[in-house]
Amino acid sequence: VSAVRVCTETIYRFIYGKEDQALELHQHLAEGRRKRRPRGSRKPRDGTFPAACRISQRPDFIGNRSQFGHWEGDLLIFQRDLGNANVTSLVERKSRYTVMIKNHSRHSRPIMDKIIETFSPLPTFARQSFTFDRGTEFAGFRALEEGIGARSWFCDPSAPWQKGAVENTNKRIRRFMPGDTDLSAVSQQQLVALAQHMNALPRKCLGYRTPTEVFMAHLRECA
Structure with missing residues (x-):
């Protein structure tokens, strides 16, 4: 049959x-x-995101995960009646290592400032670039280059699948934090703990190693 x-x-x-x-x-x-x-509900914003930053211009060593230190980022949004708080989710493409950052609004500059604050302690080779979609929350991307020397790349309009690592990670996060989660009751420390839990789970795509193991191995190797 x-x-x-x-x-x-x-x-x-x-x-x-x-x-x-x-x-x-x-x-x-x-x-x-x-x-x-x-x-396709989001409108293209080609003026905000120049052609030189399109994902089609991104080097192949980022796309094929052959080089460490390239991240994907997205914003997890929750029910509006629960407030404006949201979460930036970021995933290192090669190790699948996850970072979660709580924000109090969707304004781009504060979101970028928190990424800079979180990633500044890492060596430069571990935070070389970020790939985002074209949401207005990422319009302040130039601050990343000025703040930590990281390049930004952007998906094509209505093509979030082009940053599949963070999209898949978001689905995992939603198991613990569905859309009706009240973020006022969730601290940054709790987000860190959730990310640590996810990073401690063995992954088939990593040869059944954990994202933490792979991430730390690359840090030691490159250092």
């Missing part, structure tokens, strides 16, 4: 269809959103 293949879009249409919303199947999705986010 041949297997029947159902495309992802068909599944999402079923889950979010008006006739089947009462089943509340959305809660079984990684993001757990009650309403589906419109596809």
Whole structure:
């Protein structure tokens, strides 16, 4: 008997269809959103993110994970009625090492300043570049180059899959922090503890080593 293949879009249409919303199947999705986010809802911002910073211009050694010290970043947003707090999630591409930073707003400069503060203790080779999407929260990216000498790259419009490492990590984080989490009750220390827990889990893609083991090995090797 041949297997029947159902495309992802068909599944999402079923889950979010008006006739089947009462089943509340959305809660079984990684993001757990009650309403589906419109596809391609973010408008291109080519003026803010110049062509020289497009992901197509990013060196191959970043794309193929052959060099250590290149990160992907994203913003985890929570229900608006719970406040403006959010979390920056950052993942080192080669080791899959995760860093989580709590923010009190979506203003770009404070978000960039916290990334600079968090990554400044690392040696330069461990924080060479960051890949983001084109959200306005990353419009202040030039501060990273000025502050810690890190280059920024940006996904194509409506193409978050181009930073797949952090997108997959966000799904893992959502298991512990769904969209209705009240961040006013979550401290930065608790986010650090969650990141440490995730970094201590063996990963098949790392030969069943943990992200912490791989990250620390690269720090020692490059130093």
